[in-house]
Amino acid sequence: MFELTGKKAVVTGGGSGIGKAISIVFARQGAEVHVIELSHEAAAQTLSEIEANGGKAYSHTCDVSKQSQVREVFKSIAQVDILVNNAGIAHVGNLENTSEEDLDRIYQVNVKGAYNCLQAAVASMKQHSGGAILNLASIASHVGIPDRFAYTMSKGAIHAMTMSVAKDYLGAHIRCNSISPARVHTPFVDGFIAKNYPGQEEEMFEKLSKTQPIGRMAKPEEVAALALYLCSDEASFITGCDYPIDGGFITLNN
């Protein structure tokens, strides 16, 4: 089960955290993995871990918010069977203290970046026998999270884009789903704690861990396991769905 042999998978932001774990698991299951990354060094690290385990992977240094770069990369890959739209950035702030520049920056990467990759991947999948797409949404797509105005806007868009693409490409045999993690322990979380709560890192880490009713943050590998299922042929009846992976955050925080 969950074999990806013979498939080409594109994972954006595959140099770190969740994207890295997904890249490693997909390669282990036989996929040829294409990591699209802003950071060449981070992608190289993922590739070396994949190759050390006998897997096949390529890296493409690319900013997903730049349409021409994304198109070039997808052209060089030719056939794409799986796309994981994972690259994303965080922002802390409410409506009033979110600047226009911050809103635009989050939009460019989290929303437009996903759009650029969806458009390029769908064009390739339509020419072949379809494909599977997985978008990284968030619990913020479903419930109000304090001080995450711009980020929530972007992840709501991911959830909505998922349904739109799933509906429009049913006939092309392209499945499109999203997953909504609560907090996952990655450099993304460590980075925003360090930036926004300097000197209170340990305390904030504990606090954020406990906001999941299960009592901790997820591990990237736990998210990768769900990603593998949804992108595999075993999930062939699933499209247009969002899967929370949240330690009970959405339904048990009462």
Ligand SMILES: NC(=O)c1ccc[n+]([C@@H]2O[C@H](COP(=O)([O-])OP(=O)(O)OC[C@H]3O[C@@H](n4cnc5c(N)ncnc54)[C@H](O)[C@@H]3O)[C@@H](O)[C@H]2O)c1
């Ligand atoms: N970590 C969490 O708690 C959490 C929770 C819910 C959703 N998510 C989502 O999961 C995804 C991955 O999160 P993570 O925690 O693994 O993040 P991370 O910061 O560890 O990794 C993100 C990767 O994306 C790359 N990236 C950023 N901007 C890019 C761009 N413009 N073009 C190409 N690559 C770019 C970065 O270089 C980095 O390697 C994000 O979309 C995030 O919003 C994370």
